[in-house]
Amino acid sequence: MFGSIFLERLVSQSAQRRERAAMEDATTVATEAIVSIRTVQSLGLLVTFSPVVFSLPSGRHMVVSVAGVERVFLRRFEEALARAHAAVAPGGWWRGLVLGLDLYVPFMIFCSVLVYGAILVAREGFAYNNVMLVNGALMYGAYMLGQALVMAPGFDAARMCSARILAVVHREPKVKTEEGVKDNENWAATGSFSIKNVEFSYPTRPHQRILKGVNLEVKAGQTVALVGSSGCGKSTILQLLQRYYDPDSGTIELDGREVRATLSLVRLRRQLGVVQQEPVLFNRSLAENIAYGDTAREVPMNEIIDCAKAADIHNFILTLPQGYETNLGASGAQLSGGQKQRVCIARALLRRPRLLLLDEATSALDANSEKAVTRALERAAEGRTCVTVAHRLSTIKDADLICVLDKGKIVERGTHAQLLSLQGRYWRMCRGQHAA
Ligand SMILES: Nc1ncnc2c1ncn2[C@@H]1O[C@H](COP(=O)(O)OP(=O)(O)OP(=O)(O)O)[C@@H](O)[C@H]1O
Numbered sequence: 239m240f241g242s243i244f245l246e247r248l249v250s251q252s253a254q255r256r257e258r259a260a261m262e263d264a265t266t267v268a269t270e271a272i273v274s275i276r277t278v279q280s281l282g283l284l285v286t287f288s289p290v291v292f293s294l295p296s297g298r299h300m301v302v303s304v305a306g307v308e309r310v311f312l313r314r315f316e317e318a319l320a321r322a323h324a325a326v327a328p329g330g331w332w333r334g335l336v337l338g339l340d341l342y343v344p345f346m347i348f349c350s351v352l353v354y355g356a357i358l359v360a361r362e363g364f365a366y367n368n369v370m371l372v373n374g375a376l377m378y379g380a381y382m383l384g385q386a387l388v389m390a391p392g393f394d395a396a397r398m399c400s401a402r403i404l405a406v407v408h409r410e411p412k413v414k415t416e417e418g419v420k421d422n423e424n425w426a427a428t429g430s431f432s433i434k435n436v437e438f439s440y441p442t443r444p445h446q447r448i449l450k451g452v453n454l455e456v457k458a459g460q461t462v463a464l465v466g467s468s469g470c471g472k473s474t475i476l477q478l479l480q481r482y483y484d485p486d487s488g489t490i491e492l493d494g495r496e497v498r499a500t501l502s503l504v505r506l507r508r509q510l511g512v513v514q515q516e517p518v519l520f521n522r523s524l525a526e527n528i529a530y531g532d533t534a535r536e537v538p539m540n541e542i543i544d545c546a547k548a549a550d551i552h553n554f555i556l557t558l559p560q561g562y563e564t565n566l567g568a569s570g571a572q573l574s575g576g577q578k579q580r581v582c583i584a585r586a587l588l589r590r591p592r593l594l595l596l597d598e599a600t601s602a603l604d605a606n607s608e609k610a611v612t613r614a615l616e617r618a619a620e621g622r623t624c625v626t627v628a629h630r631l632s633t634i635k636d637a638d639l640i641c642v643l644d645k646g647k648i649v650e651r652g653t654h655a656q657l658l659s660l661q662g663r664y665w666r667m668c669r670g671q672h673a674a
Pocket residue numbers: 440441442443448466467468469470471472473474475
């Protein structure tokens with residue numbers, strides 16, 4: 239029985255690994271398709287409906303009518319389930335054998351002990367009550383061992399799951415508050431920052447240098463725009479400012495303090511408000527979504543309303559039947575792109591950031607929404623430092639400093655007028671967009 243426990247564990251361990259990998263694949267496909275349900279449906283619109291039959295690991299079948307691209311997703315899902323099924327099936331036979339042994343061995347022991355005990359009693363005058371005693375002990379022991387065997391696969395699965403959970407729990411992030419850095423809760427930046435000789439490669443592509451010696455000095459209250467062709471490293475600079483990564487060499491300073499060596503991560507990020515191209519909202523009320531800007535305190539309603547006004551979304555919120563209590567649904571599905579973006583601006587403003595980072599905040603919007611969001615952003619940028627990444631040059635004409643990046647280097651810098659008079663790269667970009 240011990241031997242079968244050992245073998246069963248060997249077989250089920252490798253099967254569980256394969257099953258888990260296949261089930262993860264299936265879940266990824268399903269999650270991807272459900273999260274992007276509109277895209278999936280829109281891509282599949284033109285194709286006629288036809289039935290697809292699924293074999294589930296349980297052995298049952300499921301018939302679903304699907305179209306076009308949706309069908310592709312379902313097919314991928316089915317293939318992943320089939321792999322999970324293939325991983326589990328051989329293990330199932332083996333488990334069946336072990337369970338059969340569980341039932342067979344105790345009865346075999348019972349019979350053997352009775353026969354052998356009877357022989358001992360008849361031939362050697364062995365006390366019959368000892369035979370009963372040994373029989374009972376063996377039967378009970380074997381029964382208990384069998385019970386433990388039934389639990390063995392579940393125990394192994396639980397052990398493997400806990401190992402994965404603990405690996406995540408104990409994972410040390412590479413970017414963290416450095417040892418010995420004391421956090422001063424009352425410290426607030428004025429908003430000036432500098433980037434000195436920063437070189438950087440993403441850890442997943444260490445040989446591809448993204449920033450190659452970037453230098454930038456920005457005074458408190460200034461608006462600086464980063465422009466350049468796609469992939470030149472604009473968003474990467476914003477990520478380094480937020481310390482999602484640390485530069486390979488060079489330094490980033492906020493108010494003259496090197497962010498890595500002198501500021502705690504929480505204090506640094508407390509100074510920043512970020513608005514990204516894709517607004518991210520939670521399945522909560524409008525008020526809660528805005529209040530998430532500052533989770534360190536209970537945000538009073540009047541402050542939420544002030545930020546919504548500054549972000550130019552207050553009047554729209556008042557037209558909703560439930561006003562600030564309106565639940566936004568998953569990913570803010572009940573708002574337009576421009577409205578979502580303005581809620582995100584209100585959330586960023588609630589942090590009272592000293593440094594506002596705008597990563598192509600208007601590029602996903604139509605002309606009307608863009609105007610409303612640009613207005614809100616201009617108001618939001620008043621009195622604070624603002625770093626904006628933009629493709630549409632018309633939106634950054636008034637910036638105090640425009641930096642043109644190319645292949646990880648700032649190749650031109652100055653105001654809109656200065657850069658136009660240079661007739662260099664910026665000038666050519668403006669001519670391409672008719673923004674000169
Ligand atoms: N997490 C990442 N891991 C590896 N490489 C990355 C990662 N994020 C971005 N990159 C690469 O870094 C380079 C610069 O990306 P970045 O997002 O900074 O460009 P960008 O100038 O903001 O481009 P865009 O204007 O298209 O948003 C690109 O070549 C991109 O493929």
